[in-house]
Amino acid sequence: MARVLVIEDSESISSLICMNLTVVGYEVKPIFDGNEALQVIEGGACYDLAIVDVMLPGVDGFGLLVPLRSRGIPVIFLTAKNDIKSKIWGLKSGAEDYIVKPFEVLELLVRIEKVLERHGGGDSAIRIGEVEILLGERVVKRGEELIYLKPKEFDFLVLLAKNKNIALSREKILAEVWGMDFMGETRTVDVHITQLRKKTGLSIVSVPKVGYRLEELE
């Protein structure tokens, strides 16, 4: 899985991001101030993505942009600054994305995923227990055995797998898999869940009042 630098001075936020990223399978390294970040970057360690807070002690977020980009590490800014000027500056100066606090975890994950896809750092296969999902071939295998899935079932499984261990609401699932303008009922989701459970044997649990979660059993 991808390695992500989390450069954020607030301990609670840093720990929150790390926890969420770890759960879905990223490898994370938290850094709490600008100078330390600069050392780590110049140290030449290899990372696929950096999430950078703008307001940092020492070198600030904008100051880290150039060293990060020169090493080919895409940057997502994370900031409490909500003004258009900062946003434009951040994006124009070469950041991949710009997320304003307070943010939703799911939003952060989606954005991270999109940035990784653009930079080729995305995975070509996702593995959950015995089940392997080959994204390029659109094939799902359990061991050597092929599992036959309908196209929507495949998309649904990919969505669950990419956000493994995180509960997704039915509305969110409908929007992501069937598209925003799909006028179907949330019952559709339930039907597909049943099918996916039967065909893949994965542990897809329903979380009361939230939705469904694909759990990876250790």
Add this chain to the structure above:
Amino acid sequence: MKISVRLTVSVIVIAVTAILLCCTMLLMATAGNHVNSAVDNGIGELKMLSNSFYAEMNVNKEKRQMSETAKSSLMRYVFRNYASASVSGADYVLLHGEEVLFNDSAIDPSSALVDLKEQSARAYDVDSGLENQVRWPNTIVSFEGRRYLVVGHYDSGVGEAFDFEHELYLVRDITDIYRGIAKLGVWFGVIAFGTILVCGFGMMFQVRRILRPLGDLRRNAAALASGQYDQRIQVVGKDEIAELGSNFNKMAEGVAQHIDALKATAEERKLLLAVLTHELKTPMTAIIGYSEALMKIRLSQEQKEVSIAYIHRECKRMERLSQKMMQLITLHDGEKPKMERCSVSKLYEAIRETIGEIADKEKIQFTLEEEDGVSFDMDLDMMASVLINLFDNARKAKADHIRIKADSTGIAVVDNGVGIPESEVQKITQPFYMVDQSYSKSVGGSGLGLAICELILKAHGARLSIESEEDAGTVVWISF
């Protein structure tokens, strides 16, 4: 009706009435004088004439036995001599019953003189005591378009000569006197009219001139009402309107200042609110994020506990922030301290327990020093919170020894902490300003403490000054 018109009209009406009244009275007095003197003259002349005439007739005492016809002829003859000898320009009439013995006047005695005779008889009857009215009755008669003064005299005897009923009249044409009075009346009229014209125009001009500043005032008041607070009136002179104008200017000035102050306060509020919103974002993000994680993510027991601890911590921070914010805003709104004379030892007593707790927890040494009997005017609770705040700041600056000392000029908090960079000293009393944000937040700083201290001290009329050397320590002075 406009004031200028109302004033002008009322002044003209008053002036006209007064002038007419004066002229009429003057005219009447003049006319009375002229007529009276004419009457007196007439009476005098008739007296003189009758005296001379009777004296002449007295010579003829022996003719008592004459026939009535002879008496008449004699009377007529002698009277004519006297009457025609008169040079005063008066005419005379002599009557005997219905018979006209002599008349050189223009009037017709039979019709014109009857009234006078009756008037004389009435005056005699009531015995008014007015000799002239009884013995020399007079009147003014109009005859054929002219006016005549007539003075009469009735007698039953001619001096001591003989008995003979007769009436003597002096007739004088006084039309000219009346013409003169009429002419005077016309003149008065012209004068009155002229006065009215002059008065009217003068008044109109003057009133307009006086009231002109009112127009300015009205325009400015309208401008003020519509929100233009920078316009002022040009004050000319020292009259009531000028005074009103200068007062209006003062009012406009006051309003403008008030509005500016309100705007400044609103601006300050907005800024503070923006900063607060910004400050709230980090705890909000953490709380939303952890609660979302708890809700949606399969977490280990340990992770769950950590998440809840973070949520708790961030909630506490928000609570602290909102309390301090409230304090800051009420101080901004001018909450007045309850000032009383308070000794420093009493103040120390109030803070000893709280700072003792802080010191115990962080293993900090502290001393509270004072010169004997030093006391200041202060609000004990507010000042205690200032000292606790400053003590806590020293604690956050990693000091291990903090001294609070007081002398007659003020109180100082001295620490041996990390100090403040020189370039930051000016800014640290700004709300939400922190030299090292992440460190301050990690030790529970909100960035509002010094801003609150400064406001409290300002309300006390005291001053906060900071001397600091990096890595050596900081001295915060409160000078009363």
